[in-house]
Amino acid sequence: MKQTSLPFEEESKVLSPLERLSLPKDKDLPPVIREIVTNAPQNRKIPAFIASLSPLCAMCPRVRLHYYYDTRPSALLLQVLIEGAQSSGKSFAADIESLIMDKTLKARDKAMRRLEQEYRDKKKTRKANEKLESEPETTIRVVPPTISKTVLTKRADMYERVFGDTLTFWMFAEELAQVTDAGKNGYSNLRTIMRTSYDLGSLFGIDFASDNSYSAIVDINICSMFCATPAALDEYFDKKAIEGGNITRTILCKIDDDLGEDGAIFIPYTSEQRSAIDTMLARLMNETYDNDGGLQPTVDLDMSWLDKTVCKWVRGKGDEATLSGSQALDVFRKRSSVSAFRIAALCQYLYMQEETSSLTLDIIQKRVRQIYLFMAEYILQNMLERWGKRFEELNAKREAELKPGPKENLFDQLTETFTREQLNLLIEKQGKVTPDKVFINRWKKLRVIEIIDKNTFHKVKKGGRS
Numbered sequence: 001m002k003q004t005s006l007p008f009e010e011e012s013k014v015l016s017p018l019e020r021l022s023l024p025k026d027k028d029l030p031p032v033i034r035e036i037v038t039n040a041p042q043n044r045k046i047p048a049f050i051a052s053l054s055p056l057c058a059m060c061p062r063v064r065l066h067y068y069y070d071t072r073p074s075a076l077l078l079q080v081l082i083e084g085a086q087s088s089g090k091s092f093a094a095d096i097e098s099l100i101m102d103k104t105l106k107a108r109d110k111a112m113r114r115l116e117q118e119y120r121d122k123k124k125t126r127k128a129n130e131k132l133e134s135e136p137e138t139t140i141r142v143v144p145p146t147i148s149k150t151v152l153t154k155r156a157d158m159y160e161r162v163f164g165d166t167l168t169f170w171m172f173a174e175e176l177a178q179v180t181d182a183g184k185n186g187y188s189n190l191r192t193i194m195r196t197s198y199d200l201g202s203l204f205g206i207d208f209a210s211d212n213s214y215s216a217i218v219d220i221n222i223c224s225m226f227c228a229t230p231a232a233l234d235e236y237f238d239k240k241a242i243e244g245g246n247i248t249r250t251i252l253c254k255i256d257d258d259l260g261e262d263g264a265i266f267i268p269y270t271s272e273q274r275s276a277i278d279t280m281l282a283r284l285m286n287e288t289y290d291n292d293g294g295l296q297p298t299v300d301l302d303m304s305w306l307d308k309t310v311c312k313w314v315r316g317k318g319d320e321a322t323l324s325g326s327q328a329l330d331v332f333r334k335r336s337s338v339s340a341f342r343i344a345a346l347c348q349y350l351y352m353q354e355e356t357s358s359l360t361l362d363i364i365q366k367r368v369r370q371i372y373l374f375m376a377e378y379i380l381q382n383m384l385e386r387w388g389k390r391f392e393e394l395n396a397k398r399e400a401e402l403k404p405g406p407k408e409n410l411f412d413q414l415t416e417t418f419t420r421e422q423l424n425l426l427i428e429k430q431g432k433v434t435p436d437k438v439f440i441n442r443w444k445k446l447r448v449i450e451i452i453d454k455n456t457f458h459k460v461k462k463g464g465r466s
Helices: 033-038 042-058 091-101 103-125 149-163 176-183 191-196 230-236 239-244 270-288 303-324 327-353 361-402 421-431 438-445
Strands: 080-084 168-173 202-204 215-220 221-228 248-255 417-419 449-453 456-461
Touching: 033 042, 033 270, 042 080, 042 091, 042 191, 042 221, 042 327, 080 230, 091 168, 091 221, 103 215, 149 202, 149 215, 168 176, 168 421, 176 221, 191 202, 191 221, 191 230, 191 239, 221 230, 248 361, 270 456, 303 327, 303 361, 327 361, 327 421, 421 438, 438 449, 438 456
Parallel strands: 080 221, 080 248, 168 221
Antiparallel strands: 202 215, 417 456, 449 456
16 A cells, blocks of 8 residues: 655654753743843843843852863853844843843942043143052953953953952943954954953963053953854954854854844833842842952852763763764864853852742752753854854864875875876875876876876886886
């Protein structure tokens, strides 16, 4: 009996690893993230979740955690990229950034920057030989992406001088192009710093002889979020950034709206939601600074319960890389897991900070594990789709350039009687560009071959035919 195929609608769809995963329901997300994602339209829920992560990590600079594959402590440090075409509605990220930062770090920085400006004004208007008091020791947290390396180093060193410890900078740009433009000036090219700032304890230093400059070796930690068009992203993440490791430290969120789709509209926050957000943000500020303006002790967050899940995911992706031969998958999987682990740690910390919560530890861990698995897959797949092919090309080219040439020369590798096709295959294998007819003519002049016909040749030994 002839078997009939099922209608298209009834055919079983093979789901991708990411499609088999999901984030917890809106109401089950951690505080602040919960309110933001709940009010987001359906096509912006995941982008809203991701856009809230890095600013909230910047709000938790005293949290320390141990990642299974690292030997030193980690901090909550993330670098997020929101990619979308022009007029795709990337401004939602700026709204989320303002919601989290305006009443917290920006408000604190405003007072600090006023002290700096007052000092500069006094310096300009002072009389000749008038002695000026010492420059105020300010601890600025929110910095523009156009900041120079010297100023950034000075601000990071001020943390050490004032607090005796490091803090996290917050950096945001609605247009990545301004970061790229600033980077064209060597003093504002932050590519190297963005790599070291991803890891706690990774030092950066500058040393100048000039008295007007600033020299120090510091631990610069940055949480960032940049919005970008595809063209701006291509320009910023060039060959050096792809090979140097900048891309693997990022979380890419692509805004892929259907053609002709209406703009995304977020629901305004209710007074209860605003109150819940403000309460949690104030609590995070209190977990950073004590009543005297100093720093609170660091918090060692126990995430060891997640180690088995982390190892299983990382090793599973390593097996996939071995079977597929994908160098990009093998490289990208590692930091995808690191970033996802930090996201999971942030969420656990937020759950634990909510005083009104009645969640048990088992429920928290179940949700946090779900978040880790989804985000590890999400980060990896977006990275592979955006840069995987280019990474493979650059890696193959580099390996080909470093690969030693053949031990035997071209002529010696040919059989006693060989064809033009054999010669061409060997030429292609060795990556040579010289045409076959050139080799044939050279060997003929040297009298080391004789022509049997136009496509067949025989090697000749000294003293006659072999």
